[in-house]
Amino acid sequence: MKLRRAFYARPCLEVATALIGKYLVHRIGRRQLCGRIVETEAYIGQEDQACHARFGATKRARVLFGPPGHAYVFLIYGMYDCFNVVCEAEGRPAAVLVRAVEPGPGVEGKTDGPGKLCRAMHLSRAHNQLDLTTGHVWIEDRGEPAPRIAATPRIGVDYAGEWADKPWRLVDATSTRLSRKLSAAPG
Secondary structure, rough: OOOOHHHHHHHHHHHHHHHOOOOEEEEOOOOOEEEEEEEEEEEEEOOOOHHHHHHHHOOOOOHHHHHOOOOEEEOOOOOOEEEEEEEOOOOOOOOEEEEEEOOOOOOOOOOOHHHHHHOOOOOHHHHOEOOOOOEEEEEEEOOHHHHHHHEEEOOOOOHHHHHHHHOOEEEOOOOOOOOOOOOOOOO
């Protein structure tokens, strides 16, 4: 079942957690690519120094302030697209980065990182602002049991000071397709 707007119109951390185990789907003509989401990161509000909204509603970040349930796709390092879903109430900028998926039928290539999954699933900035509740890219719930979820600090946001240490990276703790393995628990 395709997720409805109400799913995204919730606090960002709730959405980031609830997306684990859901399926990202991209229909290209008669072909359908899908992957089970196993890793996300939350970016919450203008105060979050790792969030693109920290500079306000710039041309790049304007979509973050829009209605929930839309795609935010941006370019990083001048070469990788990153797929996010806008969440929370309109006017409150927040998004969840989909960092990794377990590839399903039709998906070729690695999907254990945000740039890799965009390449493998043929997602690009052309999908920026796409409505995920009505478009040819969507996220669906297949009624599977919720996986065991672990939280860690986000990856690659060291510039964000204290915000870099927020445990806002959520992962399926049993997945082998994460962008970075979980550290072993001290024992």
